[in-house]
Amino acid sequence: MARSDGLLQSSLPYTVVRSRRKTMALVLHPDNQLEVRCGQKMPLVEIEQFIREKESWIRRKMQENSRLIPIQVPSEPSQQTALRKLTRQKAFAVIEKYPHLVPSQLVIRRQRRRWGSCNKSGLVSINLCAGLLPDELLEYIVVHELCHLVHFDHSARFHRLLEQLLPGAQSRKKDLQRYLIA
Numbered sequence: 656m657a658r659s660d661g662l663l664q665s666s667l668p669y670t671v672v673r674s675r676r677k678t679m680a681l682v683l684h685p686d687n688q689l690e691v692r693c694g695q696k697m698p699l700v701e702i703e704q705f706i707r708e709k710e711s712w713i714r715r716k717m718q719e720n721s722r723l724i725p726i727q728v729p730s731e732p733s734q735q736t737a738l739r740k741l742t743r744q745k746a747f748a749v750i751e752k753y754p755h756l757v758p759s760q761l762v763i764r765r766q767r768r769r770w771g772s773c774n775k776s777g778l779v780s781i782n783l784c785a786g787l788l789p790d791e792l793l794e795y796i797v798v799h800e801l802c803h804l805v806h807f808d809h810s811a812r813f814h815r816l817l818e819q820l821l822p823g824a825q826s827r828k829k830d831l832q833r834y835l836i837a
């Protein structure tokens with residue numbers, strides 16, 4: 656993969672990520688970084704044309720993104736340590752409510768773009784900053800990952816289980832999308 660930065664005439668900064676793909680795609684990250692994914696040889700003029708065609712969509716999305724609530728990692732190491740402890744305690748309190756779903760390990764760590772993840776050996780990672788969210792959203796993140804211990808996908812079965820364990824999970828998911836990992 657190769658990355659390069661550009662700036663459209665209309666002053667929309669973007670990054671081009673080239674790989675072996677055939678089609679072009681736009682990704683607007685929650686922090687409003689605009690990324691164009693395309694093939695190795697896609698001419699710049701076509702890339703810019705593509706962005707221009709999508710410009711009103713991009714601008715609208717950017718406005719939505721700027722209404723997001725940033726959740727910031729504390730800069731002081733001692734505060735980070737305290738936050739790690741807090742997030743771990745809160746996550747454990749949720750896990751204890753589901754004794755039939757036990758992760759092999761719980762890791763609290765900084766993640767740029769994800770609130771949580773679960774791997775095939777049952778290790779659940781929760782974002783360090785999750786402890787700063789309202790408790791019901793942290794609960795959603797943890798229960799979501801616990802459901803991956805049963806269904807390692809986002810299938811209908813997964814969502815049924817999640818809704819069964821945590822009624823109203825979908826609306827919590829929506830609420831969570833208002834927060835940005837900053």
Ligand SMILES: [Zn+2]
Nearest residue numbers: 799803808809
């Ligand atoms: Zn998931």
